[in-house]
Amino acid sequence: MRKLNAGSGPGTAHYLSDWTNVDLIKPNNGVQADLFKLPFPDNTFKEVRLIHVLEHVNRHRQVELLKEMHRVTAFLGVFYVEVPDYVASCQLIVQTARIHPVDHEKLRVLTVGMFGKQRHPGDEHRWGFTTDFLEHTLKEAGWLMFNIQETMISGHWKAEPIILYKAVKT
Numbered sequence: 001m002r003k004l005n006a007g008s009g010p011g012t013a014h015y016l017s018d019w020t021n022v023d024l025i026k027p028n029n030g031v032q033a034d035l036f037k038l039p040f041p042d043n044t045f046k047e048v049r050l051i052h053v054l055e056h057v058n059r060h061r062q063v064e065l066l067k068e069m070h071r072v073t074a075f076l077g078v079f080y081v082e083v084p085d086y087v088a089s090c091q092l093i094v095q096t097a098r099i100h101p102v103d104h105e106k107l108r109v110l111t112v113g114m115f116g117k118q119r120h121p122g123d124e125h126r127w128g129f130t131t132d133f134l135e136h137t138l139k140e141a142g143w144l145m146f147n148i149q150e151t152m153i154s155g156h157w158k159a160e161p162i163i164l165y166k167a168v169k170t
Helices: 059-072 086-099 104-115 131-140
Strands: 001-006 020-023 045-051 073-084 145-148 162-168
Touching: 001 145, 020 045, 059 073, 073 131, 086 104, 131 145, 131 162
Parallel strands: 001 020, 001 045, 045 073
Antiparallel strands: 073 162, 145 162
16 A cells, blocks of 8 residues: 655655655656645555645645545554644744844744745745644544654754644544
8 A cells, every 4th residue: 555745845855755745836756736635546545644734724724634634544544744833933932032132043943833934935834733723623634543743754853843643544
């Protein structure tokens, strides 16, 4: 059974070999598709990853996107969703501003978790997540079995606080 890297980006930075890499902008060696209407049958993938994508989605469509990930995940398949931790990011920014008030570059780097890198349209963050809000959103989308993960998937945790959940489709 296959694995899906949803929102892989157009280049190769987040490309996973031996996975189906999908993005709205055609990824290298991947599939160009709208993540809200994936061109795959129900229950196609044994593992699905949505890594640093959900925060780029309008909050009114986040449940819709998570439902689509649920649809393509196989029974007993695993779904990972990773987002910046908004509260921890705020705390880190405040703490850093107190210690290094004139280090604007350090503060700018820390705000990426809140606002995105803004390199191109769509690269801005549209929502800040807390564990409570992400859990509520996962439940609303039909994910019933999930837990927060300590072992990180991406390298984002090196630059910013993140939240990573693993869900199982039941």
